[in-house]
Amino acid sequence: MTDQSDAYHKISITPAAEPKGCPFHETFTPFDPNYLQNPYEQLERLSADTPIFYARRLGYLVVTGMENVTEILKNHDIFSSGNVQDPVFPICEAAQAILATDDYNPQAVMSNCQQPDHTRIRTFTREGFSSRRMKVLEPYIRLTTEKLIEQMIEKGKPADIVSCLAHPMPGQVIFRFIGFPEEDDAKLIHWTSNRLIFTWGKPSDKQQVEIASNMLNYWRYCCEFVTRRLTDPADDLTSELLSAHKENPEQLSYREIQSIIYGLSFAGHEIVSNFISLALMNLLPDRQHWQNLIQSPTSIPKTLEEVLRYDGPQTSWRRVATQDTTFQDIRIPKGTRLFLSLGAANHDGRLFDQPSELNPERENANRHISFGHGIHFCLGARLARLEGQIALEILTDRLPSLSLIKNQQLTFSPNMTFRGPRKLMVEWN
Numbered sequence: 001m002t003d004q005s006d007a008y009h010k011i012s013i014t015p016a017a018e019p020k021g022c023p024f025h026e027t028f029t030p031f032d033p034n035y036l037q038n039p040y041e042q043l044e045r046l047s048a049d050t051p052i053f054y055a056r057r058l059g060y061l062v063v064t065g066m067e068n069v070t071e072i073l074k075n076h077d078i079f080s081s082g083n084v085q086d087p088v089f090p091i092c093e094a095a096q097a098i099l100a101t102d103d104y105n106p107q108a109v110m111s112n113c114q115q116p117d118h119t120r121i122r123t124f125t126r127e128g129f130s131s132r133r134m135k136v137l138e139p140y141i142r143l144t145t146e147k148l149i150e151q152m153i154e155k156g157k158p159a160d161i162v163s164c165l166a167h168p169m170p171g172q173v174i175f176r177f178i179g180f181p182e183e184d185d186a187k188l189i190h191w192t193s194n195r196l197i198f199t200w201g202k203p204s205d206k207q208q209v210e211i212a213s214n215m216l217n218y219w220r221y222c223c224e225f226v227t228r229r230l231t232d233p234a235d236d237l238t239s240e241l242l243s244a245h246k247e248n249p250e251q252l253s254y255r256e257i258q259s260i261i262y263g264l265s266f267a268g269h270e271i272v273s274n275f276i277s278l279a280l281m282n283l284l285p286d287r288q289h290w291q292n293l294i295q296s297p298t299s300i301p302k303t304l305e306e307v308l309r310y311d312g313p314q315t316s317w318r319r320v321a322t323q324d325t326t327f328q329d330i331r332i333p334k335g336t337r338l339f340l341s342l343g344a345a346n347h348d349g350r351l352f353d354q355p356s357e358l359n360p361e362r363e364n365a366n367r368h369i370s371f372g373h374g375i376h377f378c379l380g381a382r383l384a385r386l387e388g389q390i391a392l393e394i395l396t397d398r399l400p401s402l403s404l405i406k407n408q409q410l411t412f413s414p415n416m417t418f419r420g421p422r423k424l425m426v427e428w429n
Contacts, residue, residue, distance in 0.1 A: 008106035008259060009199070010086045011096055016059040017321070017335040023053040028062065030316065030339075030416040031202060037412065039315055039419070040356060043344040052328055058416075060318075060337045061330075064344035066351050066369070068328065072319060072340060073373040076115065079319040079338060081376055085112045085263075087199055088416060095208035103223075104216050106259040110267070111376055118375060124244050124252050125260055128177075128237040129379055134386060136235070137177060141387055144172050145394050153398075157427040158405050166276040166424070170387055174268030177383070178261055179236030180225065191218035192265045201415035222261045226254075237264075264380075272384045274313035274420025276391050279304060281421055282311050282358055283392075284404045289360060294396045303360040304388050305368065308346075310358045312370030315343035316417050339416070342369050401429040 028046070029035070035042055046053070047064040055062050063069055072079045085108070091099075098104075108114070109121050145165070152164040171189050172182070180188060191214040197203045198211040226238060233239035241257045283289045283303070293300055319338040326332065346368045347355040359365075371378035378384070395402060405425040412419060 006107045008085055008108055008112070008263065009099070010083075011091050011099060014335060016337050017333040019054055019061050019333065019336055020331040022061070022330040023050045025050070025053045025055050025057075025062070027057060028053070028055040029057050031414055036414060037410075039343050040311075040347055043341055044347050044349075044356065047341075047344045047348070052330060055339065058339065060339035061332065062339045062341060064341045064348075066345040066348040066367075069340045069342065069345040070369065070373045072327070072338065073317075073369075073376070076375055078322055078325050080114060080322045081112050081317075081319060082108070082114060083112070083320045083337065084318050085199060089202055091212075092205040092208050094205065095212040098209065098212040098216055101216065104219055105255070106219055106262045107255060109256050109259040110263050110379070115375070120251060121256055121260070122375075122379070124241060125379055127244075128240050129382060133177070133237075134382060137173065137383070138386065138390070140176055141169070141173055141390050142394065144169055145390055146398075149394060149398055153428075158425045159427075160423045161280060161426045162273070162277050162421060162424050165391065166280070167273045169391065170272035170276070170384075171269045173383075173387060174265060174272075177237055177268065178264060179229065179234055179238045184221075188218070188221070188265070189269075190214065191221070192269060195266050196270055196415050196418050197413060199415075200417040201413065218265070219258075219262055223258050226258050226261060237261075267378070268380050268383065270420075271313050271418060272380075272387050274418060275308070275384055275388055277420045277424055278311050278313060279307045279388060279392065280395075280426070281404070281410070281424055282307055284402065284426070286358075287403075289358070290396070290400075290402070292360065293392060294400050297393055297396065299360065300389050300392045300396075301385065302365070304385065304392070306358060306360050306362050306365040308370040309352065309362070309365045309368035310346070310355075311419070312342065312346060312368065313418060313420055314370055314372075315419050316341050317372065318417075342372075343419075345369055399428045402426055403428070 030039065043064060051065045051068060052063050063072060113121060148165045148169055152159045172185060175185060175188060194211050195215065198208065203211065229238045229242055233242065238261055241252065241260060245252045245254060245257055293303060317340045319340060321332050321334055321336040323334050349355050351367060371381040403426065405427055408425050410421045412421060
């Protein structure tokens with residue numbers, strides 16, 4: 001079921017087409033250890049020399065520069081998002097066999113769904129992210145954040161703030177948003193972890209099999225949960241979608257609801273975890289930045305916009321050409337895969353003065369595209385911002401002396417799109 005035209009993950013990888021009339025780069029890859037550690041130095045240099053080039057080792061046309069990237073993101077008919085959830089590299093036969101089971105059939109419904117279905121489905125999911133829903137969730141986000149910080153303090157310092165706060169809090173929040181019961185959190189977090197490596201990384205065969213098994217277990221759980229909500233509705237997103245399905249069965253199908261629930265767990269968890277981790281990783285080393293947040297909590301939202309621009313949790317996104325076309329005098333044949341560098345766009349010196357500097361006072365920081373651009377702009381952006389804001393508000397109030405352990409070696413998940421430290425050791429007085 002994984003290679004149907006509407007499949008959420010299409011496992012078979014078609015041969016890449018090569019563009020004509022652009023520079024070729026023989027060695028660039030986002031899996032390079034130096035790039036994973038800090039992609040921005042390479043991106044700024046490449047953007048200045050060759051803003052668009054074909055990376056032979058990667059098999060993608062790399063596009064940098066804010067104007068170039070946003071132009072392609074807006075042109076969704078020619079540059080399709082249909083490949084964004086597909087594995088970058090071939091999947092081993094054992095993992096393929098797991099995902100080929102008859103009942104594993106999630107379909108493209110959000111980031112990789114095409115028009116006209118995208119707008120139709122987005123209408124229903126957008127209503128789930130209403131102001132009312134944010135107000136309902138906010139007390140839970142605060143309570144969960146306070147509880148996790150208190151548990152971290154009780155365990156004592158030093159502490160890994162990723163595993164203590166940044167990873168579990170968004171997971172619990174998105175599960176309550178969907179409606180999953182709290183007692184299932186442990187297995188849900190286990191099933192949904194490492195999916196970014198499966199789709200955007202280079203996992204070993206052993207990892208592929210383990211992750212594929214977890215994906216199948218989680219899909220089956222989502223299907224069972226949606227079935228339960230049919231007869232036991234509550235104040236959650238799943239129930240809202242089922243209500244919309246009953247009223248408009250031809251506009252929102254039952255399988256689409258199952259697939260929305262399946263996809264939201266990743267989008268609302270791993271990315272927000274990285275967002276919070278990166279905010280702390282970048283703000284804590286400069287005590288003045290941290291002190292300003294302590295003295296002026298109202299500056300936290302603006303500061304977070306600069307973090308999103310300076311070092312956001314999503315550094316790239318993908319597209320594939322649906323037809324032969326030309327862009328910036330480059331001949332792009334149908335099937336060409338594109339690597340859109342959001343990180344390079346957010347460091348475009350033509351838009352952002354001194355882009356390699358973290359400046360919480362930057363007036364145009366909100367012009368970043370860390371949540372995407374165009375019709376696929378992230379639905380959960382408001383929720384992610386709220387979670388980041390609450391995390392910093394409570395940390396600066398509860399642990400004003402919070403600091404990073406000096407000289408720790410930070411490591412990042414080896415994937416081409418999402419960025420965040422695996423561990424971030426902190427201490428406090």
